Amino acid sequence: DRYFDKSPIMTILVEGIEYSVRIEAPKIVEAIYSILRMTLMYKRKRGSVNRRMPLGSTYVVYYNLPGTSSHPPYDNGYGHSFRIGFSNILDMSIDDIESKKVDISNLITRLIDYSFYNKNTKSIKEIRKNDKWINSLMLFNEAYELASIEKYDTANLLLLTILESFFIPENAGKKKKKLLDRIPLVINQMFNETVSCEVINHTYDKRNDFIHEGIKMKNRLKYRPINDREGLIRGLEPLNFTSNIYQENRHDLYYLSKLFEIVIFCITDRYDDIAEKYILKQSQV
Numbered sequence: 001d002r003y004f005d006k007s008p009i010m011t012i013l014v015e016g017i018e019y020s021v022r023i024e025a026p027k028i029v030e031a032i033y034s035i036l037r038m039t040l041m042y043k044r045k046r047g048s049v050n051r052r053m054p055l056g057s058t059y060v061v062y063y064n065l066p067g068t069s070s071h072p073p074y075d076n077g078y079g080h081s082f083r084i085g086f087s088n089i090l091d092m093s094i095d096d097i098e099s100k101k102v103d104i105s106n107l108i109t110r111l112i113d114y115s116f117y118n119k120n121t122k123s124i125k126e127i128r129k130n131d132k133w134i135n136s137l138m139l140f141n142e143a144y145e146l147a148s149i150e151k152y153d154t155a156n157l158l159l160l161t162i163l164e165s166f167f168i169p170e171n172a173g174k175k176k177k178k179l180l181d182r183i184p185l186v187i188n189q190m191f192n193e194t195v196s197c198e199v200i201n202h203t204y205d206k207r208n209d210f211i212h213e214g215i216k217m218k219n220r221l222k223y224r225p226i227n228d229r230e231g232l233i234r235g236l237e238p239l240n241f242t243s244n245i246y247q248e249n250r251h252d253l254y255y256l257s258k259l260f261e262i263v264i265f266c267i268t269d270r271y272d273d274i275a276e277k278y279i280l281k282q283s284q285v
Contacts, residue, residue, distance in 0.1 A: 008094050010032070012028070012032070012108070012112075014028075014112060014116070016116050020116065021116075024115045024116065026084070026085075027115065027134065027138075028111065028112070028115060029084060030084065030085075030086055030137070030138060030141055031111050031134060031137040031138065031141075032108060032111070033086065033090065033141055034137040034138065034140050034141035034144070035104060035107045035108060035111065035137065036090060036092065036097065036104065037090070037092075037140070037141065037144050037237075038107075038137075038140060038264045038267060038268055039100045039103050039104050039107065039268065040092045040096045040097070040100060041144075041237060041260065041261075041264060042237075042240065042257070042260075042261065043096065043099070043100070086141060086142070086145060086235075087145050087148075087233075087234040087235030088235070089233065089234070089235030089236065090235070091235060091236045091237040092237075103268070107268060110133070111134065111137070114130040114131075114133060114134055115134070117130070125279065125280045126280070128279060129275045129279045129280060132165050132166065132275075132279060133267070133271055133275075135165065136162045136165065136166070136263075136267050137267070139158045139159075139161060139162050140158075140159075140162065140263065140264075140267065142158055143155040143156075143158035143159050143162075143260075143263075144237075144238060144260075145234045145235055146158070147238035147239060147256070147260075148230075148231075148233065148234055148235055148236045148237070148238040149231060149232065149233070149234050150219065150231040152216070152217045152219075152252070152253065152256055153206070153207075153210040153216050153217055155238075155256070156203055156206060156207055156210070156217065156256055156259065157207055157210070157211075159203070159256075159259050159260065159263045160179075160203060160204060160207055160259075162263050162266075162267070163179055163183065163200075163262075163263065163266065164179070166266060166271075166274050166275075166278065166279065167179055167182045167183060167274065167278050168278075169278075176200070176201075176204045179200050179204070180197055180200055180201070182277075182278065183196055183200060183262070183266075184196045184197060186266065186270050186273055186274055186277070187262060187265055187266065187270060189269075190261075190262075190265045190269075191258075191261075191262060191265075195258070196262060198255070199255050199258045199259055199262060200259075202250075202252070202255040203255050203256060203259045206252060206255075217252035217253065217256065218251060218252045218253070219253075220241070220253070221245065221246065221249065221251065238260075239253055239256060239257040239260065242254050242257045
């Protein structure tokens with residue numbers, strides 16, 4: 001990639017058995033993209049009209065084991081590549097990352113801890129707790145990228161799936177009611193009960209409309225400038241155009257943007273409480 005040396009590089013040192021590190025590496029890279037996007041989403045309004053970023057294609061890591069040939073045909077490791085299955089665009093600046101470095105560092109530390117631990121020392125419920133958190137990062141990353149190309153209904157499905165996995169036991173019924181009962185109790189530091197219930201009600205109704213009736217969420221209120229890339233490029237921060245007028249109109253995208261905020265808060269700030277109440281004690285609820 002001709003832009004590779006023009007961007008800052010984040011490196012993460014993981015000490016462990018080579019095989020396990022290699023197996024976990026793709027998951028860790030995607031999860032870190034998710035952490036950066038979650039931590040910085042909506043922290044600073046950036047108009048998509050002014051974006052002038054190059055499009056990357058492939059992220060590759062090459063390494064050469066001792067004693068292997070550096071010329072074709074390659075053997076025993078030379079030329080191995082790791083290709084990401086998601087957009088390698090991070091719609092943020094190094095200043096954004098610097099401003100939230102403590103939060104980012106804490107989340108990455110949790111990610112590494114959850115990726116490399118001895119499962120023989122953990123109960124099934126503790127393993128489930130760790131796996132659910134990492135899975136939520138993957139689902140969030142996908143929801144973020146889908147929303148960035150205006151696949152709003154699919155993004156909505158994935159965000160609600162994260163909340164269901166956190167708050168609702170497997171195969172339980174009345175999922176919407178359970179979310180309405182449980183989420184406000186956990187996120188009341190950030191959202192009052194009226195707002196959180198409105199968001200869950202609206203987005204869950206839109207989920208049902210999409211699944212059962214094929215009815216999609218409304219798109220933007222206004223037409224966009226011709227050079228506005230929002231909605232065309234996977235990986236650009238989605239929904240940063242929503243404003244007071246969207247809230248006043250009770251627009252679908254206002255509620256979706258609030259759902260993103262609720263999910264981010266649950267993953268980054270309240271997961272231990274959620275796990276204690278609803279995951280580690282899941283057989284009792």
